[in-house]
Amino acid sequence: MKDIYTLFRHSMAGLRVLVAMTLLLGLAYPLAITGIAQVAFPWRADGSLITAAGTHTTDAHDAVGSAIVGQVGDSDALFRNRPSAAGNGYDMLGTAGSNLGPNSSDLVASIERRRAEIAAREGVDPADVPPDAVTASASGIDPDISPAYAAIQVPRVARATGLAEADVRRLVEEHTSERTWGVLGEPRVNVLELNIAVRELAGS
Template sequence: MKDLLSLFRNSLAGLRVLVALTLVLGVAYPLLVTGFAQAVAPWRANGSLVTATGEHTTDRGEAVGSALIGQLVDDPTLFQPRPSAAGDGYDMLSTYGSNLGPESPDLIAAITQRKAEVAEREGVAESQVPPDAVTASGSGLDPHISEAYAALQVPRVARENDLSEDVVRRLVDKATHGRPLGVLGEPTVNVLLLNISVKNAAK
């Protein structure tokens, strides 16, 4: 009888802890963080949505994409993103890297094929194709490309849109983000914002 009573008391104590932690960590904390994010940076808190003019928006009905999520681009007049390993075309429900090692025959074959395709599309030698043009990011959803990959695409985009290369380079500069905290990583170019600028300039 004492064992059963002790088991009941311990189970009741564990249940109380479970309920308390669920309320604190599962309800109160998320609400607090969400409220803080909405007050401080509502644009980012709502998914960093972007309108067709390149302006930030918190109205989901006006958005053409997110500055945080890559998109497939099948228009030859626009800048191309890096490849995605997240399903078929930046599927946010399937975010992942390829999980293939550097010696994987599948990865080597994919890189070789992509390098040939990019070189042909941009009219350059395969040795000029930067790494991010042929490899996916760890999340598979990265919306950015390197400055080198953007620069490689400038002549084609300028030609296809009847714009000067200087104009397109200025658009690239405008869509370029510096190193986080000034020292981390490398500068990157947001493809969505850049392509919106290209479309507006070509009108």
């Protein structure tokens, strides 16, 4: 009888801890963090949405996209994102990498195909196509490209928009972010923000 009572007492103690931690970590903590984010960083908390004028917004109806999600595009007048392995191209419901390893014949074939297509489109040697132009990111929705990939796209965008290459190159430089805190990641260019700036300068 004593053993049953001890088991019951321990089980109830465990249950109380489970309920308390569920309420604390599953309800109170997420609500607190969400509240702080909404007050301190409302634009970030609501999806980092951007309008056609390049301004931040928290209204999805005014937005043309998100600064943290890549977009599919095929206009010669705009910069292109890196490839996406997420469903139907930058599908936020299917964010993931391809999970193909370096020895995968499918991965090698897709990289070579992309390299040839990009080299032809941008009028450069295949050896000048940077790695991020032919490989998808781990998330599948990466909104950024490398300055090297942006650089080989400058002549095409300039021709299509009628802008001077120097002006387009200046926009790339203005929208290039350095390593986070000077040490994390690599320099990167946000494609959506850059394309908005290009269209604004071109008057379209």
